Amino acid sequence: MPVHNSEIAAMFDHVADLLEVQSANRFRVRAYRNAANTIRDQSRPMARMVEEGADLSQLPDIGDDLAGKITEIVRTGHLELLDELSEDVPEAIVEATRIPGVGPKRARALFEELDLKSLDDLRQAAEQGRIADVKGFGERTQAKIREELAEGDITERRFRLDTAEDFAEPLVAYVRRIDGVQKAEIAGSYRRRKETVGDLDILAAGEDGGAIIDRFVEYDEVDKVVSKGKTRSTVTLRAGLNVDLRVVPEASWGAAMHYFTGSKAHNVAGRRRAQDRSLKLNEYGLYDGETRISGATEEGVYEGIGLPWIEPVLRENRGEIEAAEKGELPDLIKPDDIRGDLHAHTTASDGRNSLLEMAEAAMERGYGYLAITDHSRSQTQAGGLSADKLEAQIDEIAELNEGFEGFRLLASCEVDILENGDLDFPDKLLARLDLVVASVHSKFNLGEEAQTDRIIRAMDNPAVSIIGHPTGRLLGQRRAYPVDMERLIEAAGERGCVLELNANPNRLDLSDIQCRMAVERGVKIAISTDAHATGGLAHMRYGVDQARRGWLSADDVANTLDWSDLEKMLKRG
Ligand SMILES: [Zn+2]
Ligand SMILES: [Zn+2]
Structure with a gap:
């Protein structure tokens, strides 16, 4: 099983988080954090280095002990120490440490004192005013916790763009090798290069969607098949990342890329322009009544609604459509x-x-x-x-x-x-x-x-x-x-x-x-x-x-x- 450097680094960071909650020796915590950084900075995959028998302890901040742990992860996909620590420390405490002003020690104290099990429990405790009664916590911290949990982005799992790349690039390369796939690309916020990615949208052009999807769900990092149809499938990767694959005929490729690249706001504006021209735009093409007038390329789709092609990074409906119309799109840095x-x-x-x-x-x-x-x-x-x-x-x-x-x-x-x-x-x-x-x-x-x-x-x-x-x-x-x-x-x-x-x-x-x-x-x-x-x-x-x-x-x-x-x-x- 291929284990990416970012997965190994994430496991070490997770160990450090859990050790921190347990008030472990700070040098030990630091050792795992440093090792995680070293692994992230390596351009060579750890998995290959282990396979080739390279001496990992030669890497900065990696001693014999950590080298052994990297080997364990590469060989088994698990780290026993992490499994043990996870049993002792509820994940919700680790998540609570990300609330500014709370920190590992205080998060644990809060969970123990109030007998909390989840972030939802914590949210309720904050709303009921029970946090301010705990020694060392006051109204201000309570208000802060309430505010943070209301905003919700601590609990919503998003992946940094570089982490998402680690999973996305080998996966799309795998999809391209499947028999019957004419081409495949990643759409969605990944293509728009947003700083974080919620899930991955992969688009493949091909005729026999069922056969392509059968092979897609066999990818060896797939942990769970959420849905599986003739043109669409959703899977969850081991790392927790959800991936959607959609198979479209080549004649719809451009319209589908446009549709699944988004953003939603950009698409809504595009559909409105189509309507203004008595046309209909969807993921299959641009239609005049029943006739598809374009759809094979994105350029064709934009042309059909009276616009030049717009760079995916600009597709947020923040004025790019108006600028495109006036021929005033920026000459973006490269x-x-x-x-x-x-x-x-x-x-x-x-x-x-x-x-x-x-x-x-x-x-x-x-x-x-x-x-x-x-x-x-x-x-x-x-x-x-x-x-x-x-x-x-x-x-x-x-x-x-x-x-x-x-x-x-x-x-x-x-x-x-x-x-x-x-x-x-x-x-x-x-x-x-x-x-x-x-x-x-x-x-x-x-x-x-x-x-x-x-x-x-x-x-x-x-x-x-x-x-x-x-x-x-x-x-x-x-x-x-x-x-x-x-x-x-x-x-x-x-x-x-x-x-x-x-x-x-x-x-x-x-x-x-x-x-x-x-x-x-x-x-x-x-x-x-x-x-x-x-x-x-x-x-x-x-x-x-x-x-x-x-x-x-x-x-x-x-x-x-x-x-x-x-x-x-x-x-x-
Ligand atoms: Zn600085
Ligand atoms: Zn600096």
Whole structure:
């Protein structure tokens, strides 16, 4: 059974979650988290490495014990330790730890004290006002819990786009190999490159749907067949991801791709345009009475309703239809437009590769520059650099740059924005850097006004070039801290400050809509990977996808410039 790296990483993260709830030794918890990150960063499948008898303990943060556990997972699909821990700790407690301000210890205390079994129990307890009576909890936490559970997105299972890719790509490749399948593609929010995916929609063109579906449900990661018909089937994969397969005749391919790509709002608008022309649009084609006038291609479908083809990333009914009608669709940024990366860590702080290794990886991607942005001194748990160490790194970078041709490392720093908006290093030191990324890594609960003031104060310092991961969110784990994005964007515009679109698929911070808001007010965006290892530089494409969803063209993005032009653009005051 193929076990994907993301599945193994998820199991290790799950172990860490459960250990945390049990108040296990924090080094042990950290070991599992680090190992999960290492596995996620590997470009080679662990399953193949195990098969080839590779020594897994050579990987960073993987000792003999963890190497054995990886082998166990690859061979059996299970981890005994995880099964044992799961028996002791109700899953609902782990989910409750994701509520801001609750945390593992407090979540357990709450469940034990009130004898809760599920998140639903927790919701009821909050509504009945029983949480405020538990020692250590007050009205505020109770209100917070009620609010979080009402919004519901902790309980709804969504998959990060990169995780979904792990399952989707091999699966669609399998479908393409089935006899009688002429072509197959993934539609839905996956094709629209949304940051998270609820389920997968696969479309296959072929005549004998029944036979194709018989083979589809035999895929070896299928855990449960939910439904199985002649043209449609739904299965649940072992990882918990639901997959729909629909088989359509080739003559309907374009109409079906259009229909199943969505979004719903985009489709509704499309059907309305068809009606205005006395036509009917559905998943089989565009019809004039009983006659199908198009449907084999998406281009044909759009043409039939008087529009040019619209990029899937734009199909949210956020003005793309009106823009298409006027011939004003944006010229969207492409991965090839990127000239360099402006946020990366090395072993000097919490990264895993050296300056030289990171530089070589950036050159391999064809970049002209890479900014080294290790953490500043306040970030003790992330190995933040002292002022002396940063000085030494600046010298080391200058020395390395002498040996490069057509490439340079940029001396930089991801400097912490302190609670009062001050920066974590003195101006004199910051002045030695090529650029400065300033980020919030602490005090997420200041409240909207104070948090916004804090970040704007940091931008007041002309040394600051870019605000890193501006909302601090972690997809599926941590909500954005409250911040007034309009005010932030306005302030960035006034000061000539760039906002980051953090391309890590765990963050994708800013959101698509926030990116669009920023460029509409003349603020430039830096698409940066925040790579903590050479492999992390490859996350750039998720950032580009998100930027495309935000209607960005190459001109809107700072790091589509060569360094000489970018340097001028970043100069402030
Ligand atoms: Zn950061
Ligand atoms: Zn960073």
